[in-house]
Amino acid sequence: MDTTTKKIVLPGEEIDLQGMKQGNGIYHENGKYYAYQLGMLQFYNNYVNLIPLSGKYYPVKNDKVIGKVIDIAPSFWILDIKGPYPGFLHINDTPWKSGSGELNKIMNTGDTVFAKVNEITESKQIWLSLKDNGLRKLEGGHIVSVQPTKVSRIIGKGGSMVNMIKEITGVKIQLGQNGIVWIDGEPDKVLLVIKILKFIEDQAHTSGLTERVKEILEKAR
Amino acid sequence: MSMVSNIKLIDENGLRIDGRKFNELRPIKIEVGVLNRADGSAYIEWGGNKIIVAVYGPREAFPKHTQNPSRAIVNARYNMAAFSVDERKRPGPDRRAIEISKIIGEALESAIFVEQYPRTSIDVYIEVLQADAGTRIAGLTAASVALADAGIPMKDMIVGCASGKVDGKIVLDLNKEEDNYGQADVPLAIIPRTQEVVLLQMDGNLTREEFEQAIEMSKKAALFISNLQKEALLAKYSRPEEKEEVKEEAEQENHGDDDHE
Amino acid sequence: MEMMIMSRSSDEIVYGLKRDYLEKISSGGNRIDGRKFDEYREIKITTNFVTRAEGSADVRLGNTRVLVGVKIEQGEPFPDTPNSGILTTNAELIPMASPTFESGPPNEDSIELARVVDRAIRESKMIDLDKLVITPGEKVWVVFIDIHVLDYDGNLIDASTIGAVSALLEAKVPASKVGQEDFQLPINHIPVMVTMAKIGSNIMVDPSLEEEEVATARISVATDENGDLVAMQKGLSGSFTVEEIFKAVDTSIEIGKDFRKRVFGR
Numbered sequence: 001m002d003t004t005t006k007k008i009v010l011p012g013e014e015i016d017l018q019g020m021k022q023g024n025g026i027y028h029e030n031g032k033y034y035a036y037q038l039g040m041l042q043f044y045n046n047y048v049n050l051i052p053l054s055g056k057y058y059p060v061k062n063d064k065v066i067g068k069v070i071d072i073a074p075s076f077w078i079l080d081i082k083g084p085y086p087g088f089l090h091i092n093d094t095p096w097k098s099g100s101g102e103l104n105k106i107m108n109t110g111d112t113v114f115a116k117v118n119e120i121t122e123s124k125q126i127w128l129s130l131k132d133n134g135l136r137k138l139e140g141g142h143i144v145s146v147q148p149t150k151v152s153r154i155i156g157k158g159g160s161m162v163n164m165i166k167e168i169t170g171v172k173i174q175l176g177q178n179g180i181v182w183i184d185g186e187p188d189k190v191l192l193v194i195k196i197l198k199f200i201e202d203q204a205h206t207s208g209l210t211e212r213v214k215e216i217l218e219k220a221r
Numbered sequence: 222m223s224m225v226s227n228i229k230l231i232d233e234n235g236l237r238i239d240g241r242k243f244n245e246l247r248p249i250k251i252e253v254g255v256l257n258r259a260d261g262s263a264y265i266e267w268g269g270n271k272i273i274v275a276v277y278g279p280r281e282a283f284p285k286h287t288q289n290p291s292r293a294i295v296n297a298r299y300n301m302a303a304f305s306v307d308e309r310k311r312p313g314p315d316r317r318a319i320e321i322s323k324i325i326g327e328a329l330e331s332a333i334f335v336e337q338y339p340r341t342s343i344d345v346y347i348e349v350l351q352a353d354a355g356t357r358i359a360g361l362t363a364a365s366v367a368l369a370d371a372g373i374p375m376k377d378m379i380v381g382c383a384s385g386k387v388d389g390k391i392v393l394d395l396n397k398e399e400d401n402y403g404q405a406d407v408p409l410a411i412i413p414r415t416q417e418v419v420l421l422q423m424d425g426n427l428t429r430e431e432f433e434q435a436i437e438m439s440k441k442a443a444l445f446i447s448n449l450q451k452e453a454l455l456a457k458y459s460r461p462e463e464k465e466e467v468k469e470e471a472e473q474e475n476h477g478d479d480d481h482e
Numbered sequence: 483m484e485m486m487i488m489s490r491s492s493d494e495i496v497y498g499l500k501r502d503y504l505e506k507i508s509s510g511g512n513r514i515d516g517r518k519f520d521e522y523r524e525i526k527i528t529t530n531f532v533t534r535a536e537g538s539a540d541v542r543l544g545n546t547r548v549l550v551g552v553k554i555e556q557g558e559p560f561p562d563t564p565n566s567g568i569l570t571t572n573a574e575l576i577p578m579a580s581p582t583f584e585s586g587p588p589n590e591d592s593i594e595l596a597r598v599v600d601r602a603i604r605e606s607k608m609i610d611l612d613k614l615v616i617t618p619g620e621k622v623w624v625v626f627i628d629i630h631v632l633d634y635d636g637n638l639i640d641a642s643t644i645g646a647v648s649a650l651l652e653a654k655v656p657a658s659k660v661g662q663e664d665f666q667l668p669i670n671h672i673p674v675m676v677t678m679a680k681i682g683s684n685i686m687v688d689p690s691l692e693e694e695e696v697a698t699a700r701i702s703v704a705t706d707e708n709g710d711l712v713a714m715q716k717g718l719s720g721s722f723t724v725e726e727i728f729k730a731v732d733t734s735i736e737i738g739k740d741f742r743k744r745v746f747g748r
Contacts, residue, residue, distance in 0.1 A: 012377030037374045055372015070492040080492045084279040084341045110498035142503040187507040256633045257545040275578040303628040304535040304551025346578035
């Protein structure tokens with residue numbers, strides 16, 4: 001049977017697996033199981049997982065992230081993706097072609113891309129790619145950041161939350177798993193979306209959130 | 222510890238100059254998430270101590286030569302604000318602050334899963350805004366909470382307490398006068414789950430028996446303070462409907478342990 | 483593969499599109515947090531936060547947080563002012579407050595901050611230094627203002643000035659240490675500093691960090707209760723027209739009046 005609880009556990013707290021298997025975020029010592037970091041316990045599909053409630057973005061293969069170019073090498077860009085490590089984007093993993101040393105003509109420092117985590121090497125090099133649907137250099141609009149652990153709440157079940165926000169405000173939104181959000185639209189609508197994102201972050205742990213967000217959006221319309 | 226004084230630190234009823242019993246802690250208050258810019262933060266008031274801690278990271282260690290290819294490095298920086306003490310302190314680290322930073326960093330590192338983040342640093346900034354004896358342990362206790370708030374993976378949350386010798390008697394959690402005029406001070410920090418010692422210093426003069434007594438007393442108090450750390454984190458992260466329960470449970474737990482009340 | 487040398491400065495590189503966006507909306511009269519151009523963020527002051535100091539103030543200006551402590555100690559007067567107390571101001575941009583701040587001795591940013599705050603207090607003659615003499619020519623009171631930045635979200639100059647003024651207003655001279663009675667630090671005037679940033683061709687007060695990051699020029703103007711100017715500082719590599727500067731001065735005078743009453747109750 002699958003059950004999902006929302007019990008909060010703290011680093012080092014002993015966890016009763018209740019006969020299930022050890023999932024993510026749980027460590028094992030002398031036959032006992034403990035929480036690896038601050039988070040919520042989820043009992044799902046015969047596994048016990050710890051869902052982090054705080055912390056930096058940690059890249060996972062195929063994540064879609066938003067990065068900022070911070071440096072340029074002869075054949076790749078170096079991007080800040082708000083994780084513990086920078087991301088690298090090789091020219092061969094983009095739709096563009098360029099002679100060596102001329103990458104700055106395509107993208108310069110401060111430019112923003114919506115990219116995919118393509119590969120994470122043994123030594124924690126994070127390689128990104130633009131070769132997939134919708135991945136691109138972002139132009140126009142504004143950038144805000146949210147806590148990466150709250151991104152799934154902002155997306156909502158099957159994208160329900162973010163789609164509702166887009167629909168009611170008419171604002172374009174691109175969410176990075178790393179907590180960077182690109183927003184484009186009328187200034188007052190962008191401001192409204194920023195406030196809504198903050199609200200979702202603060203209230204992420206409460207129930208009935210979609211309804212309350214809808215109410216705020218309708219009122220502001 | 223060696224200052225000679227005629228001040229009587231324990232009265233005929235066995236009470237200390239601030240009215241505490243020999244095994245009584247000063248009041249402690251911990252708050253989580255007090256800063257916006259840092260990845261994790263905590264504020265602690267412990268007696269007259271007021272200390273704020275920020276955690277940044279894991280982030281690429283800088284300068285690059287400090288990077289370790291197999292694990293994260295833990296940098297603690299203990300710093301006293303110029304106005305935190307009676308006589309203005311010149312800003313910037315002195316030898317004392319550098320030593321304290323080193324031992325706090327090492328103690329915190331013992332609980333952090335550093336191998337998860339090669340080449341990064343986890344930076345812990347401890348700012349003493351007002352000092353009232355026991356700043357290193359108060360700072361370390363808040364640092365553990367700030368690390369948890371920053372989502373850093375840890376075996377457990379380090380916690381500590383000091384004991385010392387005053388007027389020939391072993392007492393818990395020295396205040397400023399006791400620290401200045403007492404005969405010994407033993408700051409201690411442990412991993413609460415295993416009770417392993419991760420920070421220990423001592424200065425002054427103690428018999429073997431007195432030392433054992435001091436360690437026992439500090440350990441017991443540290444376990445009590447460990448609950449305060451957890452309460453503070455739960456107060457920030459629990460859902461509203463759970464918060465009341467957490468508070469009630471914590472209150473019951475604290476009242477159950479009369480030794481430190 | 484050889485990695486590039488990375489530094490913490492990655493936090494200092496601004497998203498180009500953010501710069502464009504803030505410039506674009508400012509031309510329509512908008513700011514990114516919805517404020518008007520002459521609107522300050524919320525100010526919260528807690529005085530007497532550090533009881534060990536002779537005066538202290540914990541100031542929050544939006545999400546910026548600065549703790550200012552005032553210590554008053556005995557010292558020797560300067561040879562050229564034997565019958566005057568001494569004022570000295572120091573600022574620490576500690577790495578707690580921002581990923582872009584590094585530990586180490588004061589750098590040019592923290593020195594500029596300390597000197598600009600000092601200038602407003604000194605030149606407005608806020609403290610009556612002549613009343614801080616213990617023994618003429620030998621011993622005077624030294625007033626140390628220490629600015630400790632805890633959380634950086636823009637406009638440190640105003641937050642620090644508010645903190646310094648608030649801490650001084652409540653500071654007591656510990657004269658009992660020299661056999662006299664403690665007395666309130668003698669105050670003559672109250673300076674108010676207003677900092678403005680230029681984004682595109684628009685000027686807005688109390689810039690947040692997001693605004694500071696894309697601003698081309700910055701100007702701080704301090705006034706006293708007569709509306710007279712007592713200190714100014716222009717910063718960053720961009721420029722202002724003379725007309726813009728006059729307008730900034732007018733804005734500072736105007737805001738100062740309300741501010742002095744609302745924030746300091748004077």
